[in-house]
Amino acid sequence: MTALATLTNHQIRLKARPSGLPKRDDWSFTTEPVAEPGDGGVLVKTLALSLDPAMRGWMNEGKSYIAPVGIGEVMRAGGIGEVIASKNPAFAVGDAVSGSLGVQEYCxxxxxxxxxxxxxxxxxxxxxxxxxxxVLGMPGMTGYFGLMDVGQPQPGETVVVSGAAGAVGQTVGQLAKIKGCRVVGIAGGPAKCAWVVKELGFDACIDYKSGDVKAGLKEHCPKGVDIYFDNVGGDILDTVLTRINRKARIIICGAISQYNNxxxxxxPANYLSLLVNRARMEGIVVFDYTxxxxxxVAELAGYLKDGRLKSKEDVVTGLNSFPxxxxxxxxxxxxxxxxxxxx
Ligand SMILES: NC(=O)c1ccc[n+]([C@@H]2O[C@H](COP(=O)([O-])OP(=O)(O)OC[C@H]3O[C@@H](n4cnc5c(N)ncnc54)[C@H](OP(=O)(O)O)[C@@H]3O)[C@@H](O)[C@H]2O)c1
Structure with a gap:
C-alpha cells in the first residue's frame, strides 16, 4: 500500500437544489480513498478554499455563464493547494497551485x-x-478588469462601489484611488465603513443599513457618479441610477441582494436614467479575462509590495463548517x- 492509499478524502457534495438560503440538508458529506494520478494527472492537497457568492448561482438549475453543479457532485470551489503527487511535467511535488479544487480535502x-x-x-x-x-486571485481579477476594461476610470472621476468592504469591492475602491478617482463605498455597518475610509483610503463610505443611500450619494458625490461598480443590485442599484452623470459606466458585477430570492x-425601475445620461450598463464575467x-497580477502585486494596496481576508477553519x-x-x-x- 502506498502512502497515498492510506489517505481519506472528505468531500461536500450538492444533495438538493435549495430554495432561498442553502441549508445544511442541501449538502451531503462523503469520504473516498485518495487515488494516484494517472499519466498527465496531478494530485493536490487542498489548503484553503475561496467561498464566493457565485456558489449560490452554481447550485441552481438553468443556463448561466457556467454549467450548474450537478446533484451528487462535489461542490465547485476555487482554492489553493499543494501538489502531493504528479505525473504531469508542468507540476512538481511541493508546488503551490491555484485552481478549481472543489469543496474537498484532495483534488x-x-x-x-x-x-x-x-x-x-x-x-x-x-x-x-x-x-x-x-486581490491576486479571482476577486481581484474581477475588480481589476471590471474597473479597468469596462469602467475605464479617468483621473478626477467619481467612482461608487457597493459591497465595498468585500473581496471584489476592496480591490475596486483601492485601484480607483490609485488611478486618481474620488471613491465612495457603500457597505453594511459602521465598522466596515470606517475600515474602507481609514484603512483603504476611500474618500467616504455610505452605511446602507443605517443611512439613506440617496442622501449619502448627494453628500459624497457632489459632482455626480461617473462609474458605479455594482456588486449588490436591487434597491441600491436603483438609487445610484438617480445620481449618474452623462456617459456614466455601470459595471454589473453581481447582485448579491437577489441571489436567495x-x-x-x-x-432597476430607474433605467431610463441610462437614456437621459447616454450612459451604459455592462456585465462582466471574470473568466473571460484568464x-x-x-x-x-503583476500590477496588483506591485501595489501590494509598495503598500498602496491592502488585502483583508476573513478566514474560517474546517471543511465541515462549509454550509x-x-x-x-x-x-x-x-x-x-x-x-x-x-x-
Ligand atoms: N461577475 C463576476 O465575474 C464576479 C466575480 C466575483 C464576484 N462577483 C460578484 O461580486 C459581488 C461581490 O462578491 P465578493 O466575493 O466580493 O463578496 P463579498 O463582498 O466579499 O461578500 C458579500 C457581501 O455582500 C454584502 N451583501 C450581502 N447581502 C446583501 C444585500 N442584501 N444587500 C447589499 N449587500 C449585501 C455583504 O456586505 P455588507 O456587510 O456590506 O452588506 C457581504 O459581506 C457578488 O455579487 C458576486 O457574485 C462577480
Whole structure:
C-alpha cells in the first residue's frame, strides 16, 4: 500500500437544489480513498478554499455563464493547494497551485481536466496564499478588469462601489484611488465603513443599513457618479441610477441582494436614467479575462509590495463548517474575502 492509499478524502457534495438560503440538508458529506494520478494527472492537497457568492448561482438549475453543479457532485470551489503527487511535467511535488479544487480535502486532476480546472502554479513571492485567493486571485481579477476594461476610470472621476468592504469591492475602491478617482463605498455597518475610509483610503463610505443611500450619494458625490461598480443590485442599484452623470459606466458585477430570492429578481425601475445620461450598463464575467490575469497580477502585486494596496481576508477553519460559513456572505458577516482554511 502506498502512502497515498492510506489517505481519506472528505468531500461536500450538492444533495438538493435549495430554495432561498442553502441549508445544511442541501449538502451531503462523503469520504473516498485518495487515488494516484494517472499519466498527465496531478494530485493536490487542498489548503484553503475561496467561498464566493457565485456558489449560490452554481447550485441552481438553468443556463448561466457556467454549467450548474450537478446533484451528487462535489461542490465547485476555487482554492489553493499543494501538489502531493504528479505525473504531469508542468507540476512538481511541493508546488503551490491555484485552481478549481472543489469543496474537498484532495483534488485529483486527470490529464484531460488540467486545463479546464484552471490549475496554475502561484508565486508566493508576489503574495501570501490568502492574497492569492483575494486581490491576486479571482476577486481581484474581477475588480481589476471590471474597473479597468469596462469602467475605464479617468483621473478626477467619481467612482461608487457597493459591497465595498468585500473581496471584489476592496480591490475596486483601492485601484480607483490609485488611478486618481474620488471613491465612495457603500457597505453594511459602521465598522466596515470606517475600515474602507481609514484603512483603504476611500474618500467616504455610505452605511446602507443605517443611512439613506440617496442622501449619502448627494453628500459624497457632489459632482455626480461617473462609474458605479455594482456588486449588490436591487434597491441600491436603483438609487445610484438617480445620481449618474452623462456617459456614466455601470459595471454589473453581481447582485448579491437577489441571489436567495424566492420571488423574481428585482430589476432597476430607474433605467431610463441610462437614456437621459447616454450612459451604459455592462456585465462582466471574470473568466473571460484568464489570458490577461498575469498582467493584472503583476500590477496588483506591485501595489501590494509598495503598500498602496491592502488585502483583508476573513478566514474560517474546517471543511465541515462549509454550509454555515457560506451563509456569512449573504448576511454580511464576512469582513473581507471569505476563505475556508481546510488544512
Ligand atoms: N461577475 C463576476 O465575474 C464576479 C466575480 C466575483 C464576484 N462577483 C460578484 O461580486 C459581488 C461581490 O462578491 P465578493 O466575493 O466580493 O463578496 P463579498 O463582498 O466579499 O461578500 C458579500 C457581501 O455582500 C454584502 N451583501 C450581502 N447581502 C446583501 C444585500 N442584501 N444587500 C447589499 N449587500 C449585501 C455583504 O456586505 P455588507 O456587510 O456590506 O452588506 C457581504 O459581506 C457578488 O455579487 C458576486 O457574485 C462577480
Amino acid at each position: 485529483l486532476v486527470p490529464a484531460a481536466e488540467v486545463k479546464r480546472s484552471g490549475l496554475f502554479k502561484i508565486d508566493l513571492r508576489l503574495g501570501t496564499m490568502r492574497q492569492w485567493l483575494n 424566492t420571488t423574481p429578481v428585482k430589476g 489570458e490577461r490575469f498575469p498582467q493584472a 454555515e460559513t457560506l451563509l456569512k456572505l449573504f448576511n454580511g458577516e464576512n469582513f473581507g474575502k471569505l476563505v475556508l482554511q481546510v488544512a
